[in-house]
Each structure stands twice: as C-alpha cells, then as structure tokens.
Amino acid sequence: MLKNYIKIAWRNLLKYKMYSTIKIGGFAFSIAACILIGIYIRHELDYDNTYPDSDRIYRVVGEENDQGQISKGTAFPAPLNKAIQADLPDVEFAGRLMPNDLFYGAGSNQVTTSENPESIYEEGFTYIDQSLLDLLQLPMTYGKRDHALDNPNTMVITQRKAEKFFPGQNPIGKIIYLNNNHKIPYTISGVIRDFPSASHLHNYDFLLTLSGISFYNGEQDNWNASNYVGYLKLKKGTDSKIFEKKLTTQILQKYVIPVMTANGIKNPEKEASKVRLSLQPVKDIHLHSADIDDYKHVPRGDIRYIWLFGGVALFILFIACINFINLSTAKSASRAKEVGFRKVVGSYRSGLVNQFLTESMLYSFLSILVGILFAWLFLPIFNEISGKTLIFPWADWWLLPSAICTALLIGLIAGIYPAFYLSSFRPIQVLKGNFSKGAKNPMLRNGLVIFQFAASVLLIICTMVINGQMQYILNKKIGFDKDHVVILHGTNTLESNISTFKDEIKKLPDVVNATIGDYMPIRMSGVKRNGNGFNRVDKRLEVGNVQGQFWQVDEDYINTLGMQLAAGRNFSKAMATDSQSVIINESMAKSLQLKDPIGAQITNGTTYTVVGVVKDFYFESLKGNVIPLCMSLAKSPTMVAVKVKGTDLDKTIQRISSVWKSFSPHQAIRYTFLDEGYANMYSDVNRTGNIFTSFAVLAIFIACLGLFGLAAFTTEQRTKEIGIRKVLGASVNGIIQLLSKDFILLVFIAIVIASPIAWWAMNKWLEDFANHINIDWWVFALAGLVAIVIALFTVSFQAIKAALANPVKSLRSE
Template sequence: MPLPPSLAVKLLKKLLRHDLSEEVLGDLEEKFYATADKKSARRAKLNYWYQAMNYLRPFAIRKSRLKNSNNKAMLQHYIKISWRSISRHKVFSSIKIGGFAIGIAACLLIALFIRHELSYDSFYKNQDSIYRLTNQWTEGGEVGRWTNLQGPLKTVIEENVPEVKHVARTVQWSWGNAGSNLVRTADSQFNIDEEGFIYADPELLRILEVDMVFGSKERALDEPNSLVISRTMADKYFPNENPVGKQLVLNDDPETTYTVGGVMKDFPANSHLQANFILTLFGRKAGPGTSGWCCTNYVFYTSLNAGSSKLAVEQKLLDVRNTYVMDQLKTAGKTGLEEMEKHHGYYLQPVADVYLNTAAVSDDIAHGNYDLVWIFGIIAGIILLLACVNFVNLSTARSVQRAKEVGLRKVVGSVRSNLIAQYLSESVVFCTLAILAALVVATLALPFFNTLAGKSLSMPWLSWWFLPSLTAVALIVGLLSGLYPALYLSKFSPVAVLRGTMTTGEKGSFMRSGMVIFQFAVTVVLIIGAIVTQQQFRLIMNKSLGYNKDQVINIQGLNTLDSAKKASLKQELINLPEVKSATLSDFMPVAGSAIHNRTYWLAEERLIDDGFEAARWTVDEDYISTFGMTLVEGEFFSGIASDQKNIVVNENMAKQLGVENPVGAELIDMFDQKYRVIGVVKDFYFESVLGTVDPLAMVYGAGNGVLSVSVQPSEMNRTLQALNTVWEGFVPNQSFRYTFLDQRFEEMYDSLTRARTLFMIFALLSIVIACLGLFALSAFMAERRSKEVSIRKILGASVSGIFTLLALDFMRLVIAAVLLAIPIGWLLMDEFLGDVKNRVDLSWYLFAGAGFTAIIIALATISFEALRAALVNPVEKLRSE
C-alpha cells in the first residue's frame, strides 16, 4: 500500500498553522489514496506535492512565537540591563571600556598607516602595465637587483621590443640640475631654494599617467630646455596665470633658461616618485641625457601594450642584450662580459611594488618597510587581543555577583539562548562605547602619530566604508569577546546557585590565570623590543664613525656663485674666530649628499681584470681637517699634491688594490683616466653604520653647492649670526640656508628611530591594558577573600603576611609570564636585527631588565588593593557579611 511522501508531510506539519494542519493533512491523505487507486502511486505522490506547495501561502503559514514587537522589546530590555550594569559598577566598567578603547584606538591608527603604505602607486588606470626596468644578477641561487641602466638602451628597446608601448629614462639622483636648485623667474632677482628636481624623457608623463593642469602631456617636454612644474610651484611663481611659455632661471644662470612646457597636478602623497620640477632629457648637448654605453646613470620606466606578458618581455630583453647590447658594451670597453652573459638579466618591477620594494631592488629613493608594516599590524592586533582578553577575564571574574541573577532568570522562565543573547548584547554595548571612546582618543592622538610616522594621515570620516567598518568591528569584536563569558555564565544551575552550593568563578580560575600570563608575556616581549631598539639606536649614535659630525654646519645654495667667489667666501668664513676650518665639497658622509661611482683598476691590470667599483668624491685640501678624518699613510692634497692626477683612497680601497704599499700605485678608471695614489685615509662610515665601509676614492676639486664649516664649541646663535653676516655680503639676493651635519646623520636612521619609539609606545599601551586588568582582578579577589582576610587578622596575621598572601598568587603568574616571554623575545629581536653588522649584543641583562620592569609594574599595580584589604578593620567586614 503506497504512503504519502513523508518529507511533504513533515514540511506541512512544521509550517502550517495549528488550526489548519489536521484538516489539511486529512484532506490531502484522502485525495492521495483516491488518486493512487484510480491512476498510480507515482501520480498520487506528485499531486500530493503539488497540493502541499499550494498551501504554503502567507495565510496558512504558522506565525513565529516571538513577534517583531517582542523582539524589539527584548532588545531594548537587554540594552537597558547592560546600561544598568555599567552604571552600577562604574570603576569596573570603566576599566573594561578603557582597555577596549585603547586597543581599538591603536588598531585604528595603525590600520590607517597600513592602508596608506599599501596604497602606494595603486591609483593608475593601467596599473598592471606599468613597470620599472631593473637589472638582475642571478648566481649561486641568490638574486640581486638594481636600477641604473645605460642611456642608449632606450632606443634599443623602442626598436626591438614591440610589446613595450613607452619607455622613459629618469635621473633622480644628484647629477646636473637634479636634486635641488636655486630658482627665480626671468623678471626677478631673488633666488629661492627648491627641492624636487628630476630629469625625464617626455614619455614619462604618459607612462605615469600624469594629470596636466596646463599644457598637454604629449608635448610638454618635447622641446630642449623645457620643464614641467607642479601646480604648487605654478601658484608660487606664477599666481593666477597660465605659466606655459614662461621662463625660469636656475642657479642664477640667465644664459640657460628653462621654458615651462606644462603644469601638472602635484604627485599624490602615496606615489613613490615625488617631483616638483621635471626637466626634459630631450635635445640635451651635455650632462644628463648624453652619456653612452659606458655609464649606468638612468632609472627606466616602461608601459606595456595591453595583453603583453611581463615574462615574455623580460625574455625578449635578454635576447636583445645577447644580440645587440653585448656588442655595444664590448665596443665601449666593458670587461667581464662572459660573466654578465651567464648571470645578468632584466626584471620588470611592477610600479605598485616600488615603494615597499619586496623584490629588494637597490636604488636611491626612500622606501617603506614591508616587514615593519606587518610587524606593526601584528602588534596592533595583539594589543586589541589583550583588550579582549581583559574583557573576558573581568567578565568571568564577576561571575559570583551575576550567578544569582542567572539563577533567578532561569527560574522565571529564561532559556539559555535568551541569557546568551543578553550577555552578547551587553558585550556589543561595551564594545560600541569603547569604539566611541577610541574614536576620540585616536582623533586626539593622530597629530602625534603623524609626527611619529612621518605621514599626514587623517580620519576618513566621509569615506563610505569608514562608519560601516566601525559598526562591523563593534559587532564582530563584541560578539567574539563576549562569547565565552556568555556561554560560561548561562550554564549555571539555578538550583545550585540559589541553594548557595555552587562555587562560581573557581572553574574559570585556570583560564583567568592563563590570560594573565598571556597578557604579561606579550608585555614583556614588547618591553624587550623597546629596550633592544633603544640600545641599538644608542650604539649607532655613539659609534666611532671615523669623522667628527658635531659642530659642523653645511651652508647650502652656492650654485649661484662662480669659483672665485666661492673661494673668497670660504676664506672670509675661515677668518671668523668662531670657525676652525671650512671645505668646499658636495660629498659628505651622510645620506642625501652627491653620489658618484666609478670602476678602478691597477694600471697594469686594466685589460686582464674586471676591476672594482668605488665611490668617487671631489674634495679640496681642507676636507679631512674640517671633518676630523685621519690620514694613515702618505699626504693629502696641498701644493703640488693638489694635481688632479693624484688620488687619495680609504683603507678598504687600499685593500682592494692588493698591493703591499698603496702609496705611489698607479690607477686607471673606466674612462681611462690615470691617477697616482698619494695617501690613504682611515676608513670612515659614509653610508649606513649598519653595514660595512665601502671603497672610496678622493680626487682634488671644489664643490658646487655646499660649503661645510667646522665651528668652535661656543654659543651657536652667535656663530650662525656671524656666518649669516658674511653670507649677506656675498649673496644679498639669496637667503642664508644651512643644516647641521649631526642632524642629517640622525635622519639616516629615521626608520630605526621610529621603530624604537613605536616599540616604546606599544609596550606602554600593553602595560596599561595588562595593568588595568590586573588591578580589577586584584580588587575583585581582595573583595572575594575579604572574609578570609578578616578571620586571619583576628587570629593574629600581620599586615605583611596578608599582603604577601594576596600578592603571591598574581606574582606567580607574572613570573611565569616573564620566563615564557624571555626566549620568545630573544628569538624575535635576533630576527629583527638580522645580519646587521654593528648590532647590539643580546645580553642577559637586557632580558633581566625587561622581566624586572614587568614584575615591579605588576607588584605596584596589585599593591594598592592588597594593602587596602590588609589594613581594613576585620569587624566591619565580618559584620557586613
């Protein structure tokens, strides 16, 4: 005998109204058997399903047991109860909300920072087609990449690689007028120093999709001595007018003026390339734009045609190198071509990767630190996690006070799901209040954070995603952090609670202890990070550099003076009683100075050896005396020794020469210029102290734009006034501009300084959060054990004994956290310092200091409540019981 389809029957029983269910099921069953007798069982089942679906209409569907109005009322009730709980326990609630707010504020600020760092160069329309062309050297499983390429390679690529749509050379380092210049309009006499000059081919404007305000990107740089200026510079020099066709004079040289070919919008703050002036490389007769296959002076940018493969273009570039470039390099006298053919290639670096530089390309621009970005993100997440742990810990700790509430609610009919919903709602309310407080804290802290991070971040109040994201955070963090307390509190047995036979809170003590250990372990690790970075910074600042960076002033802006006036200015300054020595050189042992490199050989090995690369500095006879460097062999430039065919090398370059007595050795460079070594200067750090000292060659000559002055250790304002007076006598139409060498030295380690400060701030935040939780827990435990403490005092226990009793449980946890954190901190700091040459020793006292600091802070935190409990009158407590 066939039966009606069971699934359809269950569906109707589940969904139909109670007053219709029995009648409908009876009618359908009667029709089912009638159809089965007349036709077939299959036809009867299909008809049954058809009739069942017809009954699933709004009028027949069973209504929910809780109507919307009841849900709304229940939600309002939960919120009201949450607010009453907050108001009744103000200190306890303030600690919970305050801890949450600190964690969320830290996360919010660092999220803005990470978002900004990851947004660099991500605004191009043809994002996937724009690349920076770099060299690549692969040998022994290791890959090295660097940017600078030969100038004629541009034409070779254009003629032989059809997949490349545009290619442009740029000069971004100090060469010619790249870097900084003195600027004035053709009808002005006053020069203003400006930064942000680069050279570029006209195609760069199209590759980087530069938006123009005046002029067109196709024609703005297609005339010799033309330039494009930013909108900010246009408003400064040509306010309220179209400057296209106007003239600018650089370095007070009216014979070589530059014509404004266009005005571009300012480069976005999140662009790796920043320039206020772009000078054309088109049609140049000397300097940038004219070097051949001998020299690698240019950074190349390319854009590919739609659909072109990056890997295919790289392979085609390699083929062009083998069939054409090698011949040109051989003709130019390049050696080591066999090794180059084995190991050298080309790599197209996506433009969005340039700033964070995950491909580790060596170049001369400022980069973000990809690892540091994610380290900060992880730390911010940990701080938020600490805040959530605080919330969970404090919520479960208060289970004693809330046990009777849970029991009574269950007795009057609340089911566990209702209790869970109530406590989750309470958690979301706490988190919402914490987010509102965090917004206030983050807004107030943002200017300081911008100073610290070197950014100009702002709260994205008007962004469509901001408020919805905060709402989602309030819900997600509130639900996740409140889930365990809700499950824990809602499972209490009402009978055991109301009889007083249930000891709540004891079962959660193990978890609370684990959370306290986790909080202080993280705190100790961050304290270790702060101490190690502070020690590393101190090591660098106090490192013997091989030169004197103190009391040295760099006077800038000499570009407008001829050689005779520069020499006269130098002599006038030396005659001042405040000045010990002065030197004319653009090359200084700090970042941002002029950079020139050449390849050198011993003269007899020019044709049989690959040679080695060394920095090449042009200095005058007073250079080493001004900077306090030491000559270890031979002589420095003076008198006949100032002949430009003489050269002074540092100790590292003397070792590279491989001769027993370098003084008198004959050298030759890549341009076949010959030199005789007349002296050896003691090695000094002219790049980062975190690395090694590279080879350095010094030749005789005067600087173009910088005069360095070593001054007496006297009152600095008076010294600067004396220097300014002399300056105005030589250059009345140009402001006196200077920098201190020691400040520029500190700027070289800006990232380390920021890391040090951020570690300290994060350590402080974690200490505050951990101590807030520990303070609340100690207060709770002191209150909970007040009867025990009173009985002990009546029986003769001393105040110190009571204090030790209450403090010992927490101190055990803190000591366990210290023991856990020390090996973790050592591993993290060892990885953080990496293969830095001059790194701080990770000695035991650094970790002992961090652990001792955490123990002292924890002891101070719990002392207040422990002492108050130990000093209270026991009669009062027992009477209140």
C-alpha cells in the same frame, strides 16, 4: 525583549561604574590603536595605485649573484632605456629618471624667475625623459603632456609650485633660472597635478627635460657609468616573467658583454652570467625595496613593518578582549543571584546568554565610539611619531559599516565566554549560598594574563633593542668627525667666487677649517649618491667594473672632516698634476685589487692617478658595508662645510651669515649641521622605535587593567579566607604577599615565554645592519623587572584593600 536587554545592560553599566570605566576605557584605547595602525597600513598599501594601467608599469632592477651573495640596484647606464625601446617590441614605453644630485640641476636649487629676481631655495628637482611623462600619464592642469619635454631646456612643474611662483597666471612659457645662471633659461612647458602623498615620486616638483642633455662628453652613450633609474610599460598581454628573461639575454649579449670585453675583463661571459635584470611592479616600490640599493628620494616603507604593526594592533585588541573576559568573570558573584532568580522565574539559558551578549555589545559599541574619538584626537601625535601626514577618514563610506561590524564582532568574541559562564550557574546552589565564586578551573584566566604580559614584555624588549641600536648608530666612531660641522647649502650660486668665500670664512675667529665639495659624507635630503664603474687602466682586474661613488672635494676636505690617510698624501695646490689625481678609500683599493695603490692608474672613462688612500669611513648607512669611494679635486662644488669650535655657536653663525651676505645679498643663507644630517639618515629607525615605545606603553597599560581585574576576582574569591587569616593573626604584609605571589608567578612565566621570541625577532631585525649591537642578557632582565614592578603596583591596590578590610564583614554569613 531586546529593549529590556538593553535597559538591564545600561543599568548594570551605571551600577558598576569602576568596572565599566575600565572595560570601556581598555577597549577604547585598543580600538584607537587599531584605527591609527589601520589608517597607517591603508596609506602604505595605497602607494602608486593612481597611475593609469599601473599593473603594466615596472621599474628595472639589476641583480648580481656573487657566490650566493645577491645584491640589487636600480642605477643603470644612460643608454639602457634607448636599447630596451629599440630592441624589445613588447615595451610600450621606456623612460628614465635621474634623481641624483650628482649633476648640476638635480636635487635642490636656488630658483629665480623672469618676473621675480629674488632667489628662493627649492628641492625636488629631477631630470626625466618625455617618454616617462607618457608612461605615467601624469594629468596636466596647463599645457599638453604630448611633447612637453621634447625640446632642450624645458621644464614641467607641479601645480603647487606654479601657484607659488606664478599665482593666478598660466605658467606656460614662463622662464625659470637655476642658481642665478641666466645663461641657461628653463621654459615651463607644462604643469602637472601634484603627485599624491602615496607616491614614491611625491617629493618631485620640478621635472627637467633630458632632451639635449649630456653631463659630460659621451655620457649618453657611456655604458660604464650608472646614474639613471629606468621605468617600463609593457604592452597588454605581455608576461612580465617571460619578458625578464628576454630583457636579460638581449642586454647582456648585445651590450654588456662587448663592453666588458672592451674593458679587458677576463671571461666576460662568466661575469655576465652573474647578472640578471628583473622588473619590479611600480606598486611594490614603496614596500618591497628594503633589499634594493636605490636612491630612496622618498622615505621607503617596508612590508615587514606592515605585518608587524598589524600584528601589534591585533595583540592590543586581543589584550583588551582578555580584560573584558577577566573583568566580567571577576564580578560573577554579584551577578549570581540575579541569574538564579531569573532561572527560578522561568528564564531559559538561551535568554540569559542573549542578555549577557547584549550587555557585551553595548560595551563594545560605546568603546567603538570612544575609540574613534580617541583615534581622531591622537592622530596628530601619531603623525608626528610616524613622520606621516595621515587624515582621519571621516568622509570614507566604509567607516560607519566597519565600525558597526567591528563592534558586533568584538562584542561577540569578548562576551561569548562570560555569557555562557554566567548563564551556567545552578539556581538552587546560588540561592542557598553554596555558590563557588569563580570558575572551577582558573587555567583559562591565568593563561590569558600570561599572554597579555608576554605580549607586553615582547614589546618592551623590542623597544629597548631598537632604541639601543639607534644610540649605537649615533655614538659609533664612523671614521670622520661629524660634530661642530656647519654645512652651507646653495653656495654653487657663487660660481668662481666660492673659493674666495671659503678663504674669508677660514679667517673668522671661531672657525677651525673649511672645505668645498659637491657632497658631504651623509645622504643629503634622503638621496643616495651613486657613482660610476671604476676599473684599473692595466685591465688586470679579474671581475667587472667596481661600482663606487665619485666625489669632488678640495685640499681641505680630509682635514676639515677629520678623516685619516692610510697611505700616500693629501691633495695640494702646489701640485698641478692633482687635477688628474684621486684619493680613494681602502674599500676601493681592495675592490680594485691594488696591493700598492699609490701611483696606480684607474679609470671611469677618465684616467686618474691615485695619490692617496683614506681609511674607510661610513658615509651612507651602517646597514651596509663601506662603499668604494673615489675623490677628485672639485670642478663644480655645490656646498661649503665649516668646522667650528662650538663654544658660541650662535655668534659663529652670525659671523658666517655676515660673510655670506657680502657675497650674495639677494640669497638667504641656508645651513644644516653634519651631525643632525647623520642622525636624519636613520630617521626610519628612530620612527620605528618611537612607534614601538608608544604601543608598548599602551599594551602594558591595557594588560595592567586585565591584571587589576584578575586581582579583583581573586580577592573576591578569597574574601572569607582572608578574613579567617586576619582573625587568626595574619599581618597586612602577609596578606599582601599571599595575594601577590601568584600574580608575580604568572608574570615570570610570561617573561620566560616572551624572551626567546623577542631574542629571535630582534636578531632578525638586526641582520639589516652590517654594524649592530649584541643583545645582552641584561635587556631581558631589565624588561622582566619592569614588568614585575608594574604588576606589583597593579596588584598591590587590590591586595592592600583586601588586607585592610574588616574581617567581620566577610565572616558575618558563617
């Protein structure tokens, strides 16, 4: 019997080629979308699952509650982990990581080896404790993990970098130099396997020891500067929630409150009560850090987007199921006599239901096969859009069982209504020609089409808002001039010659100005720049230390980047005292409660005199407010920024490269553009917009297939009516309007339903940005207009076909 069902289903598939193609095509595209989103979601959920005992590994997070405003961060003072290990016996390991490029050696470097003097640029440097190696139990390919980083000036590298710099060799004991500094050789003491791509540490390849490190005098005992990320591994059986309370109480009472008292903070107990320390499971770092101010050295995911994209996948799949139902019922007339004859010759309704469900299963299985092929073909494009390097899971055991189960489930869901509907025809009425072509109540099909277009309009509006916010970000006046600024990287290798190099660059004809510094007003390589705790020397600040950023610049920095002074003056070479002077931004002046900041003295462990206040400018992200900033004269600059005219950029770059080659002949020049770096800070927003755009187009396409099916159904149902109207003189345009108006009404209802949902969802999304667009009425109007135009084009095909048909054929049976 099953063989007969399959044979009949296959014949019907070949008989109605157009409808079969639409059914399978719509299903296949939706299944491909679901597979791609599923691969993406699985990859995101797999982050940081590979560490042994990962359920006992946590990152320390600080929370501050200031009058209901909760801020979270992961930057802590250097001595915190030492205090935790010494005072809290529930901790098995406590280790630090310093990913910031604030200090020499972290971030990026020029690398040379004892065997190859060629200078090669590399990223992925970080300082870590030996205890962090022990905590994560990173697998070694060369050397032993125990004590690998105990000695000063040692380094553990990844396997891919070992193969790059020492191919076919055992790298243990080999020497690496950073930035041509042969005074500090780093000895390779171990090689670890590459971090998996689903790890929040996967960008790191060079792990430098923190043993013997002090970036300035007293740095390792300084509780006023926060630059380290802390990780803990709790002992078995320790309750993390109970431990959090112990951790907060111990650290605040023994260390933080005494430091606040020494800094002259009024009522330190009250200020400390606003702070608590919490533990974030390592598995949650990737997806649950949206509200945490951390270094984000690897682009973060967001659990909200996982739910969102999962919902989009289900929407698209449901739209495809709706198409199947509509297209199946649209062809009801052509199957009615078949049902009637089968019932006359003895078929039971259950047999007919099984036959139509088998047909649905066949469509589903074919759609799954084609959908898997589409997903495999489109995966490279999806990777480019999403910024991932996902691999199709051909070798995974679950692929085939999942495909079979999905095909059965989708076939059952999509086919059950048409099966029961078609099997319900009464044979006497059908064979007498009294059969009414279609369901007595069209509300279900109309409701399904409304749902399809509501989902499509929702995606259109979301896409428009996301892209609008991205354009707002790129075009907003941010307080400095990011256009036509070339950033030269790796210039710290010039050491004392960097100022001379800058002066030579300024002599070039197309150069407007140039400056040196250790940081530019964008996140470099995705790394967030943290700073220090600042306070007033007079200790009149009523709150705790102000957390802000600390940059090293020169006297040309403000003018080169087009910043504006609000008070005071710029740095000057003629002022010897400027070596102990700073320029702060308006946010720093406000946070330090400096009504007259010029001449005021502030400290972060070192005392500085404020000589200028620069107007606030955005240098991190428009998702937050302007961060307090302090700038001092550069002592160890790492990059040069060049403001150019932009008339002949290629020629200007050639001239800059020529000057560079005269200073550093063995090191290739590296440069980026400030405006591109600014845009890269919002690559996650741009990727989200691209993903939404892609799925919005797909959802509209599949919805149009459903509308096409309903138009075919309605045209078939009203064939005789159209014939009578044409005989009585109705025009082609009149027939088209008659058949189109009901569909446009359905789309209009969909717009009304989708608009408030989209407005609410996008306003929630925009809350992540301190600066954002307003959602204007025209966004909804334009999205609705697009949906109506697309619907008109879709319906017009069937309407024109019906209007041009010969009425004699439709009335011949009357």
